[in-house]
Amino acid sequence: MRRLAFFTATSVIALTSCQDIIEVELPEGETRLIVNGRVTDRDSARVDVKWSVAYLNTDPNEPVTNALVVLIEDGVAVDTLTHRSNGRYLSDFQGEVGRSYRVAVTVPEREGYPSGTWTSATEALNRCNDADSIYSQYLPRAPFQQEGRYVFIHWSEAPGRGDHYRVRVFRNDTLQNQTFDLTVFNDDFNDGFVFPTPPSIPPIQIAGPDSVGVKYKVELGSISMGLFSYLNLLREQTLQVGGLFDPPPAPIVGNIYREGNENEYALGYFYASAIRTAEVTISE
Template sequence: MQHPTVWKYFLVLLALTSCIDPVNLSLKPEPDQLIVEGLITNENTQAPIKLAYSQPYTQQLGVIPKPLKNATVYVEDQNNNRFDYYENAPGNYISQAFTGVVGNTYTLTIITEGKKVYKSKPEKMLATTPVDGLAAEIRARPKVDSQGDEIIEYNFQTFVNTSDPAEEKNYYMWRWVGTYEVHTQPQDHTKDVKGTPVPDPLPCCAVCWVTEGHQNISVRNDALINGNKIIKQPISLIPILPENFNFRYHLRVKQYSLTESAYNFWRILTSQVTGVGSVQDPPPASVPGNIYNEEDEKEMVLGYFGASAVTTDAFFIDRGEVPFAIPRFIYADDCRVLKNSTAIKPDFW
């Protein structure tokens, strides 16, 4: 039988990476557990370190992490250089400007208001190779719609190419961000007046840019291709819809170096998150992280602190690459109400 902590851990990770429907689970009360999300890179801007406590699972809310506030957070390298992080939102800690250096080793320290001290195991920032190009191919697959009818769903399967250095073990992670232009019809907006839609034109905005895919990742090691090229590593499956392919789609892919322990963490985590939904899927398992309580190493801490070198590439998928007509997107509202949208045109557009 799975230990309740394993299920709790699994549900917390799902809460951080996706939306889930409540399920009936009987879990015994357990102490809240610290969740750490942190990655430093050799980029000019460092991502925030996010800290939270797991909360009891409920049918109504699922798993809602509670931010860890007012902590002291800093990163040190092997030469004892210290880089402090400051809380700019509950549980969200940002650094002063610093750039990670390939070859350096970094350690995270977290000190709570209650004086608990958590540390990460040292993480060395390894080099990574340049991205050698991106590609996209149309895929068609059958799907059952909401009426129970079988339809054909069309997607772009995207890929990345890179070269793998010989005579050394290499571990990779890829993350992607997609951006697309969307047009809506705020002039056709209506409001309900006693059950009757009445014209209520909005002054803004008809053109927006939407981003998606920030948390989607894929990982790979070089066990089968050491010293050769990695060709057509799958990155994302992007559905072809009226809202995202009426113009063009911009895909940016970042390639990260990983240590072996970081690779094992992300490999197990992605298999657990993507493998949900079938009785034949692997059961949720404890994902070994690298954070520990300095005074109680038996305390389970969720998450991972990593250090990665990054290379990146980007390209556009044009509407003309879709070999069929795409219906006009109809949405009679301000386009800024769409999730992750902005009326400010991106610099790369």
């Protein structure tokens, strides 16, 4: 045993003393425009316009502060958004369920950066029902369930297949924005369901367990099939852990393209959404 231990130790020393440092130079890639935004039927339209940075660059994305951002409804320009700060453009315009929207972003010439006009694909502003109720409830310890207070909503999905949704949750006014918080679903298997419908369909659990006094706000919004697929791909890519069964990394292309050339894309996504909100503070 002593001989084996001695051999193992010296082998480790020999292996670690023969390492070569290999420096790999990664191409920085071209600078691309980033456009993210939305128009809803309940709050201000907003668009964030920024430049991409190199993969290993830890600096924040540079904002574009001099773009012309135009909102288009059913093919007609209806508003020009105003730059407020850090590349964010805002408008008081609110959309309407049943209409379609896109955005056009024009960037002036600047040495070393692309310029011109990028437009988003047309997005329909689809229906979304209000939550019937939101409440907190104490649940005892059970298999696969911790003891504590949980937040639930009652909600009815509109009959007729083809609906897609995104859920955003705010805890004490802070958006829960980690990758695993990204929640989207469709009505492929729950078309027209009423949550809950005892005994087979439970209410929708939003959060928990959590403490008394914590405030939760739930935003349920309709989204297009395009955004549904985009967010699923984004979640899939960002949750990779380097395992053998992870999907290979690939560019995530949204719905923003240079006007007249769909092969030249910007990063990001502009979408239309009917949003419905509900709030509750966890109580005894």
